[in-house]
Amino acid sequence: MTDRIRRAASEHRLAATDRGPDHITDPVDAVPVVNIANALTVFRIVLVPVFVVVLFVGGGHDTGWRIAAAIVFVVAAITDRYDGRLARERGLITDFGKLADPIADKALIGAALVGLSILGDLAWWVTVVILVRELGVTGLRFWVLRHGVIPASRGGKLKTLLQSVAIGLYLLPLAGAWHVVAAVVMGAAVVVTVITGFDYIWQAVALRRGSAVAARR
Secondary structure (H helix, E strand, C coil): CHHHHHHHHHHHHHHHHHHCCCCCCCCCCCCCCCCHHHHHHHHHHHHHHHHHHHHHHHHHCCHHHHHHHHHHHHHHHHHHHHHHHHHHHCCCCCHHHHHHHHHHHHHHHHHHHHHHHHCCCCCHHHHHHHHHHHHHHHHHHHHCCCCCCCCCCHHHHHHHHHHHHHHHHHHCCCCCHHHHHHHHHHHHHHHHHHHHHHHHHHHHHHHHHHHHHHHHC
16 A cells, blocks of 8 residues: 555656646745735736726826826836746746735726727727726636646737737827727737637637546546
């Protein structure tokens, strides 16, 4: 019996080595919660209410305040790019960071989309489509979490970039051709958002099926 337990433990270690590191489901090393990566994430969360206040000052259409709102949004979006990179490169991945980072991302994008729709600058259907996709993908990740992790794809990264650029353009007091550019970029963002959403659904279903097949063997 003891030999059997030892062999099982050995096989489990080999399997873990073969699949490589998983930064979401693997245990997190003893890393201090207070670090530069988490600080940037918290800073982004703090900027969300600041952004909302600045956006609606002056009735939401004051030129100066709209430019200020765009600047706050850009600063927050930049922290989104660097907090995850710093966490991976410096070994600063923590449970807090894994939870707070996606919350900060969705809070920022969601606040911007809803704010623009309230002000009448962005159609509500665009906001609804993007937010349903974002919340749906988050739900899918939790749905398959015990079976595996759905990795971020290039399409997902392109989606985030297009959304951020489109929102930044909509926040600026643009007119004429620039307004058309903003609408085109937002349209592209919606298309990529929907396509990548279906891709995540396919990956989630495939992951659960593969796990079920492996369990029956």
